[in-house]
Amino acid sequence: MKDKIRTLLAKVEAFDAGSLEEAEAFRVKMLSKKGAIPALFQDFKSVDPAGRKEIGKQLNALKQTASDKVNAIKKRLEAEAESRKQTTQGPDMSTPANFSPIGSRHPLSVVRNRINRIFQNIGFVISEGPEIEDDWHNFSALNFPEEHPARDMQDTFFVEKNPDIALRTHTSSVQVRVMESQQPPIRTISPGRVFRNEAISARAHCIFHQVEGLYIDKGVSFADMKQCLLYFAREMFGEKTQIRLRPSFFPFTEPSAEMDVSCNICGGPGCPICKYSGWIEVMGCGMVDPNVLDNCGIDSKKYSGYAFGMGIERIAMNIYQIKDLRMFFENDLRFLRQFESAW
Numbered sequence: 001m002k003d004k005i006r007t008l009l010a011k012v013e014a015f016d017a018g019s020l021e022e023a024e025a026f027r028v029k030m031l032s033k034k035g036a037i038p039a040l041f042q043d044f045k046s047v048d049p050a051g052r053k054e055i056g057k058q059l060n061a062l063k064q065t066a067s068d069k070v071n072a073i074k075k076r077l078e079a080e081a082e083s084r085k086q087t088t089q090g091p092d093m094s095t096p097a098n099f100s101p102i103g104s105r106h107p108l109s110v111v112r113n114r115i116n117r118i119f120q121n122i123g124f125v126i127s128e129g130p131e132i133e134d135d136w137h138n139f140s141a142l143n144f145p146e147e148h149p150a151r152d153m154q155d156t157f158f159v160e161k162n163p164d165i166a167l168r169t170h171t172s173s174v175q176v177r178v179m180e181s182q183q184p185p186i187r188t189i190s191p192g193r194v195f196r197n198e199a200i201s202a203r204a205h206c207i208f209h210q211v212e213g214l215y216i217d218k219g220v221s222f223a224d225m226k227q228c229l230l231y232f233a234r235e236m237f238g239e240k241t242q243i244r245l246r247p248s249f250f251p252f253t254e255p256s257a258e259m260d261v262s263c264n265i266c267g268g269p270g271c272p273i274c275k276y277s278g279w280i281e282v283m284g285c286g287m288v289d290p291n292v293l294d295n296c297g298i299d300s301k302k303y304s305g306y307a308f309g310m311g312i313e314r315i316a317m318n319i320y321q322i323k324d325l326r327m328f329f330e331n332d333l334r335f336l337r338q339f340e341s342a343w
């Protein structure tokens with residue numbers, strides 16, 4: 001009897017279960033009516049009265065140990081199952097990601113950023129200024145004489161008359177502010193929105209965007225300007241691009257020129273894009289008129305410089321082959337989504 005108890009106790013102590021079913025089977029085998037422990041209680045009846053007390057104690061202890069063990073195992077397995085349930089009810093890491101739609105930059109921003117980077121790479125810094133300007137910064141400091149017909153070149157939206165306050169017609173006004181506040185060397189570009197009272201059409205708008213540039217130092221020449229603009233043209237339109245400068249007129253530059261680049265579509269022979277000329281007009285430029293330097297507190301005997309200015313819309317129309325400038329202002333998603341990969 002004692003041996004039987006010892007063997008069963010060893011079995012109970014060694015037992016462990018990997019599943020609730022296994023634990024239950026063990027309980028049935030040991031503790032159920034027909035199980036091994038109740039069977040020992042049957043045998044107990046035939047035990048010699050002298051040994052009963054001790055064996056009875058051992059038998060009770062065996063029963064207790066077995067049922068404690070089975071209960072503990074069941075409890076543990078249930079807790080494990082519960083925690084497994086919780087982790088599977090949490091975020092399901094295997095579901096496909098929820099993609100948020102990616103926005104796209106406006107094509108004018110894309111082109112402006114490219115222009116900015118090209119000049120920043122050779123040491124130009126970006127300067128910005130107000131869109132509502134006084135007459136001095138937009139016209140007078142830039143050598144537009146009072147009542148001079150040159151002011152008609154840029155049909156102006158006036159906010160107030162006498163003294164004149166207007167929406168800036170070009171970002172040259174920003175460069176006047178830069179020259180007034182710092183001495184050469186100056187290398188700056190001013191990107192920004194400008195306003196002109198023009199009828200809206202496929203090729204013109206009353207609001208458009210410019211990047212203007214200014215370089216002032218000792219001994220700056222027209223050749224320096226030409227080289228800088230050639231560098232720009234090749235970075236912007238491709239390394240085979242040629243430039244040509246045609247004489248022009250601006251009140252604030254002397255001499256002044258209009259810069260064309262070789263047509264990047266046909267490469268020269270002529271096509272509908274360049275109107276069969278092989279060239280595309282991109283910007284105005286010239287040597288800063290000494291009067292402008294003096295107006296802004298820079299000694300024109302000591303310093304010289306060049307300036308240039310281009311319309312972002314025109315360049316974007318050329319690069320992306322956009323036929324109607326109004327597309328830039330309509331915010332039609334079918335148009336804008338085509339620039340999703342551009343930055």
Ligand code: PHE
Nearest residue numbers: 170172284285286307308309
């Ligand atoms: N400010 C001129 C414009 O708006 C562009 C320009 C800038 C021309 C600098 C020459 C030099 O058209």
